[in-house]
Structures are given as C-alpha cells and as structure tokens.
Amino acid sequence: MAEPHGKIALVTGASSGIGEATAERLAKAGYKVYGTSRRGAEAGKRSFEMLSLDVTSDESVDAAVNEVIRRSGRIDLLVNNAGVGVAPAGAEESSLDQARSIFETNFFGLVRMTRAVVPHMRRQGHGRIINIGSVLGFLPMPYGALYAATKHAVEGYSESLDHELRMWGIRVSVIEPAYTKTPFDANFIEPDAKLDEYRDVRAGVSKRVNEVMATAEPPGVVADTVLAAADAARPKIRYTAGRLAGRLRLLRRFAPAGLVDAGIRKDLRLDAGRVAADGRARAF
Template identity: 55%
Template sequence: MNTISPGVAVVTGASSGIGCATAKALQGAGYRVFGTSRGAASESLAASDNLEGVTMLACDVTDDESVAKLINEVLARAGRIDLLVNNAGIGLLGGAEESSIAQAQALFDVNVFGVLRVTNAVLPVMRRQRLGRIVNLSSLLGLIPAPYSALYAATKHAVEGYSESLDHELRGFGIRVVLVEPAYTRTSFEENLVRPDRLLEIYDAARDGMNTIMRTAIEAGDQPEVVARTILEAATASAPKRRYAAGKMARQVSLLRRFVPEFAFDKSLRKQNGLSA
C-alpha cells in the first residue's frame, strides 16, 4: 500500500488507552507528535506513560479557548499540522431515559462537539497547506445499535455522518477525513463510564447485566496497540478508505451488518446482550 510521509500530528486524549498507544505508534513511525490531556500537561506525564518523544499539552475539547490555545501552541512549535486524531471521548451506560437532557448534552459536548471544535481549529491550517488528514475515532457502536448505550451510540453515529460528509467537502483542498471503528478494547473505558444521573429501578437488573457483559467483553478485547496500528494505517494511506474497522471483532461485525438480513442481525444482537426476543 502506498503511504504518505509523516509530519506533525495532534492526538487528543493521549494520556492513556488508545490515545496513548496511538501517540507512541505515530512517534515510532516518524511523526512529530503532540498529545493532549484534559489536565495540566507536563514532561512528567509523558515520561510516566512511556511517551518520551511526545509533547503533551493541556486541552479541554469542550472549551473553545482551550482548543485555540492548543493549536496556536502546536503551530508556534512546529509551524504546521499534517494529521489530527480526534480520540478524546467519554462513555455512558444506562437506559436512554435515565439521563437528563443536560447529561446527554454534556456527552455530546465531548464526543461530538469536541470533535467539531478541534477540527474547525485545524482546518484553516490544513487548507493553507493544501494537505492534511483527519482521523476520527468512532466505534463499532457508530455502526450498530447498542441497548443501554443509546446516547453513546448516538454520539458515534453523529461522528460517522459528520466525518463522511466532511470528507466530501475537503477533498478539493487535499484533506481527507477517515473513521476508525474499534470494538471492545482493553482500556479503563468501563471504569470511567459516566453513570446516569436519574437512575430508574425498573432498569436496574438489565443495566447491571449490560455492565457485566461490557466488563467481560473489555477484558477479552483487543489491546490498544491493535487500534493504534489501524489508526496509523488510516493516517498514512495515500488513498484512504472511508472507514477502518479496528480488530477482528470489529471487522466481523462490520461484515455481518452489511450482509446479514436485518431481522437475523437484530435477533443475534438481542441474544448476545441477554435480552428477550
């Protein structure tokens, strides 16, 4: 496969998990990498996460000024931005009606509008360069439904529609937008899930069951490095695909979603999630 030369990369949410593995993979491939974390950035953070060679900067993707400061700092240090990996995000597990509108908005503010903020800040730079690649971290749940993850799945479906549409808008400027869709990955995602802010007793048993299913799936899931390798492929392919399924499970489910009849896929999904027919 033909690849493009590495340049300057920005990876949001790089302090742990997939973001950390991605920053290391890009740095190893020759990129000059700037990673972000929501807390204060420091050399000690990079060292503690084995991110030597990666410059860590603070950025809150829900804050316009913080995003603008990040991009200005990267430009002051490196002069350009060739690759943006929008990885920062949070999860939420619970019945859809168990979250207030305010909680749903907060989730979208990170997972969707956070992507928009950082992308909008980077696009003028890439348009001037007539060159750039944006890799947006979606999820298998951006492709399929997920009971008790309705709001999280909604954010990822939104990112999918945004990314696919944006790619068509930007190709004339030499910029490509691609999606990476991981399945369950061995990170602290489950531990850091946001809990619904108005729990309903009627959902307790099903919610607890889904929590157990998710914990088991994560324990058996792909290592973050598997996703990082897929992101590197998406970042460097000279003629990128629209979306990349990351890992064996994601590839299998993606194929099943395309070719299995809807009623059969629906029945299988309910069975695997412990739901009655």
C-alpha cells in the first residue's frame, strides 16, 4: 500500500557522507526515505531505512527498487549518489580494466538505477531524478582524468534525459559540489599501473588535494541543495552546491579559457617542476 503521507525517496550510497546527509535532510523535510549501501542495514540510529544495493548489479538494483515499490507503492524521488573516488594519478596509471570499473560505478550505476526507476515514475505521471555530479563535470582535473570523465558523462546524460522525460512529468537535475568534507577520500581507489615517471607530481597533487579538503564544506551543504532541487516547482538542470562550486561555475562561464587553464595549473602547482631528460619531474 502507498504511504498515506509524504513523498517516497530512494537515495543510493547513503551509509555516509553526502548520501547519508541527503537522506537525513529529506527525512527531516517529510520524505519517506530509503537509503542504500552495498552492506545494507547497519548499526546506528537513522531517520531512514537502509536497503542493500550494489549499483553495479542488475539483479541487486531491480531487487531494491522492487522492494521500495512493494513497501510504499511508488518512488517520487531518486537521488543517484553512489560512487567511487580515485586517488590522484596520471591517466595512464590506470589500466583499461580499472577505467571500466570506475565508469561501472560512477556512470553506469547511475544509468542502471535510472532505467529501473523511470518506468514506475512514468506510470505515476511524475518524478524527480537528482544526480550527484561535481564541478569536475564542467572543469578538467589533471591527475584525476578518469573521475572527471565520469562526471562529464553524468552531466551530458542528465541534461539529455531531462528533455526526454519532461512529457511524463519527470525532471532531472545535477548537483555540482566542489570539495566536500566526507570519508569519501579515505576509500580512494589507487591506480593499478603506477609509473615512476609520475611519482613526484602525483605526490604533489595529493598534498594539494589534502590541503583543500581540510577546509572543505560539510556534506550538509550538498544535502540542502538536493532538497531545494527536489522541492522546486520549476527545477533547474544544474545546481552548484557551496561557495567554491558557485565561484568555479562563474569562472568557467565567463573567464577567458587561458585564465581558467592557468588557474588550474597554479592551484595544483603543476608548473612547480619540469620533466627532465630521464622523464622524472624536477623542481625548477
């Protein structure tokens, strides 16, 4: 039977970080929330239910979506948050198998969830799909090329899908946070084909990322943005989350390309060294 009150939300990757904060924020706003993680229900006091779900498995996705429909009769909001991070590394330091694995979670997992939920939303005649993207969906990330590529893919998929689904009362939005203080970086995937040529620069970029993460905004900033997008009468396709993300979006839109390029290299200190004849990065 359908819930007598409140909308039904399904949030992937809700065991910690942005997903957990989003599920809690939606529940506080009156949504009936089902969070998911690969481990399923875990110890701890939460204002939402947890289900087991692996976004890389067709069977797991179908089982979780069907369970929500069985319990609540509908899904009004899908928040695609589940994803993996990649430790700073040169693009060629990940094998093709690893690249496919990263896309399997960060992009195809989102596609898999969407395909499972959209038929129910279409029959309802309404629904919202909110995809957690990143500023790296519109900016490059040297030494994070594969992660940035997945987020660029999310942007293109989401905007295209929004046009397709509007006729059934379904809208799609992307949330674009910048650095966010979560346990996400504690589980970064290490490159599986490390090259000595990148060792010094890789270490320098990792150090810079850690410095920025120390002052990053909390996940509640993203959760508030998700709620705003979910409840908007006329939702936008893109929402930046937080002050830094907003500034970066404006820079990307209005600043000359050369200035953006130089700013990225300066921030990551990529020009603090040079490649010597032996291929090793050296300080000037």
